[in-house]
Amino acid sequence: MTILTTQRCFFNMKNLILFVFIFSTQVFSQVTERSFEALVRNDNKKPVIQEVTLTDLISNDSFDGEYFKIVKGKSDEAIRFDAESELTFRAATAYYHLTVARNYFIHKVKSDYVKNLKKIVVRIELTNQFSELGHFANDKLDPQYNNALTIPAGEGLSSRGVKPWGNEIWFRPSKKIHIRDLKTNNLANREFSVLMGSFRNQIHMQSLQRFLAGAVIALTQDGAPSPLSTENLIRTVGSSIIMEVGYQFLDPITKLFSRKWYWLDTAVVPEIIYHEYSHVALSDHLVLSHSTAIIEGMADVFAGQIANSPKLAMHIKRYNTYNGKNAERKQDYMIQFEMGEYANTDFVFGMLWEIKKILGEEKGEQFMFELRKKLTTSSNIRVQLIEGILQTCDEVCTVPFLDKLKILKSLNLKGL
Numbered sequence: 001m002t003i004l005t006t007q008r009c010f011f012n013m014k015n016l017i018l019f020v021f022i023f024s025t026q027v028f029s030q031v032t033e034r035s036f037e038a039l040v041r042n043d044n045k046k047p048v049i050q051e052v053t054l055t056d057l058i059s060n061d062s063f064d065g066e067y068f069k070i071v072k073g074k075s076d077e078a079i080r081f082d083a084e085s086e087l088t089f090r091a092a093t094a095y096y097h098l099t100v101a102r103n104y105f106i107h108k109v110k111s112d113y114v115k116n117l118k119k120i121v122v123r124i125e126l127t128n129q130f131s132e133l134g135h136f137a138n139d140k141l142d143p144q145y146n147n148a149l150t151i152p153a154g155e156g157l158s159s160r161g162v163k164p165w166g167n168e169i170w171f172r173p174s175k176k177i178h179i180r181d182l183k184t185n186n187l188a189n190r191e192f193s194v195l196m197g198s199f200r201n202q203i204h205m206q207s208l209q210r211f212l213a214g215a216v217i218a219l220t221q222d223g224a225p226s227p228l229s230t231e232n233l234i235r236t237v238g239s240s241i242i243m244e245v246g247y248q249f250l251d252p253i254t255k256l257f258s259r260k261w262y263w264l265d266t267a268v269v270p271e272i273i274y275h276e277y278s279h280v281a282l283s284d285h286l287v288l289s290h291s292t293a294i295i296e297g298m299a300d301v302f303a304g305q306i307a308n309s310p311k312l313a314m315h316i317k318r319y320n321t322y323n324g325k326n327a328e329r330k331q332d333y334m335i336q337f338e339m340g341e342y343a344n345t346d347f348v349f350g351m352l353w354e355i356k357k358i359l360g361e362e363k364g365e366q367f368m369f370e371l372r373k374k375l376t377t378s379s380n381i382r383v384q385l386i387e388g389i390l391q392t393c394d395e396v397c398t399v400p401f402l403d404k405l406k407i408l409k410s411l412n413l414k415g416l
């Protein structure tokens with residue numbers, strides 16, 4: 001009898017423990033959503049501040065989710081919900097659009113790689129340069145602003161106390177530069193849109209940041225670090241077209257469009273967030289070792305796709321150097337495009353966007369995603385990209401023979 005009672009009691013305890021366990025996981029899993037104000041585009045694709053729901057959160061009090069953890073600077077701790085509002089606004093906006101991008105890759109192009117990706121640490125307000133050995137370069141070494149980048153995972157350096165890290169996305173703080181400080185001679189004291197137009201129409205052969213970097217060198221004379229140094233500009237937030245659309249963005253804090261100031265608050269620009277996440281999503285084939293015209297062009301294509309914005313599409317159609325209607329300086333292929341410093345010109349972006357148009361929206365999207373399998377980070381445009389495009393067409397196109405003819409015709413027109 002006694003034994004039986006004890007046994008029954010034991011079973012009851014077990015059931016109780018099981019019950020508590022199930023109950024607690026249910027309570028735990030209920031805390032996955034929370035509303036925040038974030039910057040989104042409205043139906044007219046204008047930037048507006050709106051309440052959004054963040055999903056898959058695993059914390060009650062910080063931006064720590066199942067797939068993303070948003071931290072400030074070099075910290076390992078997620079930003080708390082009760083941190084200052086400028087910070088939580090950026091964290092919520094980045095978290096929200098990263099989730100949009102992740103869902104796109106899982107549900108639209110069915111990426112198993114993205115589905116199984118480990119949680120990504122996302123750093124905002126980080127000025128340090130990336131160091132392959134040390135994770136973060138020394139604080140004093142040329143701090144970075146107005147930019148974003150995606151870094152590859154690293155093994156760390158236990159002898160120096162550097163822990164291993166996974167793929168990460170870094171958003172730089174924005175820093176305002178007055179137009180008068182830009183050494184652009186004839187453009188000094190004009191509105192920034194004039195500078196943009198000048199960049200787009202006359203220069204257009206280099207990345208916007210490189211263009212600005214050349215313009216801003218004089219700033220270093222007082223000993224202050226140049227906000228846009230000529231070094232370390234290899235990885236930028238996308239081609240000039242993506243940046244220009246990002247630049248034409250409402251400042252969420254001052255609620256002003258900039259006229260005479262340049263800055264780019266990358267953590268709140270949807271297209272830039274999509275561009276950076278696309279680098280991670282495509283990294284099963286396009287590893288994140290360095291930037292090339294192809295790797296940037298591919299990330300831009302998916303940023304444009306996820307944004308699904310007619311305004312952006314029109315902008316691409318008008319101004320891309322490959323075949324833009326209103327691009328004053330349309331550009332044939334040049335051997336220089338193969339080099340890293342031209343990674344952010346929009347030639348490859350315009351080229352891939354045109355191929356997508358030739359194949360039709362649905363097919364084109366699937367095509368671009370399959371194309372990554374034929375490419376690596378060291379592929380060049382003239383040989384591997386073109387071969388990759390034709391091979392992908394054999395596998396994906398509805399009528400490969402005809403579609404390849406159309407593609408080749410377009411490429412030949414551009415000197416390829």
Ligand SMILES: [Zn+2]
Binds near residue numbers: 237238276296
């Ligand atoms: Zn990029």
